[in-house]
Amino acid sequence: MTRFLKYVAVALALTLPSFATAGSQEAAAHTLPQVEVKTYATKLERDLAQRGAHVAIVARVGRDRSTLPAGIEYTHVAYWVYSQITRADGTQHKGYRVYNLYQQADDGTVSRLVQDSPAEFFAGAYTLDAGVIVPDPKLQKKLLGVIASPTYAKLHNAGYSVLANPRTTDFQNCTEHTLDILVASLYGTADKAQIKANITAHFDPQPIKIGGFKRLLAPAKSAALTTSDHGSRIETATFSSIARFMAAYDLSDQIYRFTPKGAQSF
Amino acid sequence: MFIRSALIGLTLAATATAALAGPSGQHSAKATYHSGEAASHAGAAAVSGVATVAAVPIIAVGSAIAITGEVLEEVGTSTIETGAGLSHVGRPDQTINIMVMPNAAPTLD
Numbered sequence: 001m002t003r004f005l006k007y008v009a010v011a012l013a014l015t016l017p018s019f020a021t022a023g024s025q026e027a028a029a030h031t032l033p034q035v036e037v038k039t040y041a042t043k044l045e046r047d048l049a050q051r052g053a054h055v056a057i058v059a060r061v062g063r064d065r066s067t068l069p070a071g072i073e074y075t076h077v078a079y080w081v082y083s084q085i086t087r088a089d090g091t092q093h094k095g096y097r098v099y100n101l102y103q104q105a106d107d108g109t110v111s112r113l114v115q116d117s118p119a120e121f122f123a124g125a126y127t128l129d130a131g132v133i134v135p136d137p138k139l140q141k142k143l144l145g146v147i148a149s150p151t152y153a154k155l156h157n158a159g160y161s162v163l164a165n166p167r168t169t170d171f172q173n174c175t176e177h178t179l180d181i182l183v184a185s186l187y188g189t190a191d192k193a194q195i196k197a198n199i200t201a202h203f204d205p206q207p208i209k210i211g212g213f214k215r216l217l218a219p220a221k222s223a224a225l226t227t228s229d230h231g232s233r234i235e236t237a238t239f240s241s242i243a244r245f246m247a248a249y250d251l252s253d254q255i256y257r258f259t260p261k262g263a264q265s266f
Numbered sequence: 267m268f269i270r271s272a273l274i275g276l277t278l279a280a281t282a283t284a285a286l287a288g289p290s291g292q293h294s295a296k297a298t299y300h301s302g303e304a305a306s307h308a309g310a311a312a313v314s315g316v317a318t319v320a321a322v323p324i325i326a327v328g329s330a331i332a333i334t335g336e337v338l339e340e341v342g343t344s345t346i347e348t349g350a351g352l353s354h355v356g357r358p359d360q361t362i363n364i365m366v367m368p369n370a371a372p373t374l375d
Contacts, residue, residue, distance in 0.1 A: 049331040054324065082331055083321040094334045097321040115321060115346035138374045141327040148323045186372040193366040201368030249372045
């Protein structure tokens with residue numbers, strides 16, 4: 001009996017990490033050849049440029065998908081913005097910059113806003129398979145107005161949770177910040193209470209199934225795994241739930257997957 | 267005996283390897299680039315370093331788009347902190363409990 005209970009305890013401990021979604025880490029250990037990553041990132045840049053996208057929502061996979069909870073396909077989401085880029089030597093070029101909310105490496109409960117390049121965005125990817133949403137051009141214009149304003153940072157909550165509840169302001173992760181910026185753009189507001197009210201009314205987050213025991217023990221493993229901002233159901237913003245929201249309200253121009261082979265439909 | 271087994275389980279649960287990726291060498295490498303800030307009109311900030319960049323969104327939606335010049339960046343050489351002065355690092359937002367009525371469903375028309 002004792003041995004059985006020990007096996008159960010070990011099994012429970014081993015299953016705990018499975019709902020951690022690798023969050024939005026800046027660049028986890030590189031599992032892919034970086035030359036391959038750069039080539040792929042440039043290919044996606046050119047694809048977006050050909051589509052005339054001034055801003056796009058792009059998602060990457062940071063972990064083996066088989067370890068992700070059901071309903072979660074991607075682990076990090078950010079805005080890609082077509083920009084005028086200036087280097088230290090004064091040279092300029094045009095390309096995409098990525099507007100990220102990254103989980104801090106030294107404290108997983110804290111995030112920061114970071115801009116990096118497409119290649120850096122994919123540097124820690126587990127596999128080169130991106131989710132892409134090109135918003136309607138009218139919405140792109142609204143998004144750019146917000147991204148290029150103090151509202152972008154104002155809507156950042158540095159309190160990080162992997163499974164943040166998008167209906168509340170307690171915690172935030174990369175996907176929720178992306179959603180908050182999207183809703184701020186749609187309604188022309190920077191008011192967090194209004195944004196959350198609109199998300200609650202019109203956005204359907206992704207339900208995450210987690211057993212009670214796992215949920216109870218998760219914060220002991222990492223405070224970033226807290227679910228204290230949820231009720232009995234755990235629901236969080238994901239790339240797919242944002243894609244569904246944008247498709248439902250006719251806010252997107254194109255939604256597709258992008259792999260080294262090129263664009264594919266979902 | 268049950269208590270001992272339960273304690274073993276809890277200990278393992280608390281010490282098992284976190285699935286959240288741990289700090290990467292990339293971070294420490296990147297930290298060296300964060301030596302300064304320069305606000306743009308967007309409230310974004312730039313940092314100095316080996317390959318410092320400043321980036322400004324091109325807002326003319328509908329205009330032709332082309333990727334120009336060498337766009338590939340070495341990992342860790344083009345990071346820019348954005349809005350660091352405006353976000354509340356290390357201090358989670360206070361929960362907003364004000365009841366606000368939602369607007370109508372979103373539309374672009």
